[in-house]
Amino acid sequence: MLPSEKFFGQLEVVHTFSGAMPTGVTISETGRMFVCFPKWGDDVPFTVGEIVNGTLKAYPNLEVNTSNDKVQPSATFISVQSVVADGRGTLWVLDTGSPNFSKPMKGGAKLVAIDLKSNKIKRSYTFQPNVVLDKTYLNDVRIDYRVGKAGYAYITDSGSAGIIIVDLENGRAFRRLDGAKSTSPDPYFVPKVEGVLLMDRSKDGKTEPLQMASDGIAISPDGRKLFFCPLSSRHLFAISTEVLRDQRILDHELLYHVEYWGEKGASDGMITDARGNIYAGDYEHNAIRKIRPNGEIETIVHTPTLLWPDTLSIGPDQYLYVIVNQLHRQARFHYGKDLREKPYALVRIKIGQNPAPTS
Incomplete structure (x- = not known):
């Protein structure tokens, strides 16, 4: 028998999904599990759900998850890409308003705050046309309550490269690093997943490079530094959140404040723990990497079942939770043929660290 590749890292299956493909997961401070x-x-009966005693249920209810022509897009969830529990009793829901990557519906692209005690929407933030552009795809969000009167939100736009900043007190939002090299797809990046080049391949035989902009996002435990990466890239970037919020610094000057943290592998989701370690998936190698504050990188999981690690979340139990969804096997990448094999999975691995605080 010939030698073979070595796999390592003890992943535990938490939940499996036999219906629609999930992308996001978050664990609240009380251990509640939410997915989107x-x-x-896919047939999506509800775009936000909670796993309760092993059963997936619409959250906060089916009505909020039901959109139709009779309901304003701002009043219901349209197509949610990310859910983030802030550790302070609020679930933040990032609604792209863009089913099938269409132009965002007016009022449909929004950031929604849900009170986890009452399970009711507290506030919804919608965006002006100069913030959510025609090609915008809201991807992921991080919250920090240590600045401003009510805190700030940082959102990656993977459609029109950039980062959206939201003042949670008044809802004022603005774009930063718009079209910058650090938020844009790497033009020389050619991903390989399961040994095959990953490209958009349509039914008519047309092929195009995968061009997805700023996606993964993480914030340092003190809230002073924001880490981010394009999906179509292996590079990690960071910037001071104070500088990012300061609109007196012009866009062309802001570029000089971006820090390059080197290659970390091609990632979808990222998250930080309370000690400042960054965890990032590596979808080319079925792996999860740990990037220490000094820049050192360690692979903590490498296993053939980790088929596209998407969103990451750290629970109060000091486990790292990961959505595994075979995103690269979707029909859009294989001339219209869906190669995904159900079930999709939510898995976890013990890291012995708490999530980074938001306050």
């Missing part, structure tokens, strides 16, 4: 299902072509 964007509308990319």
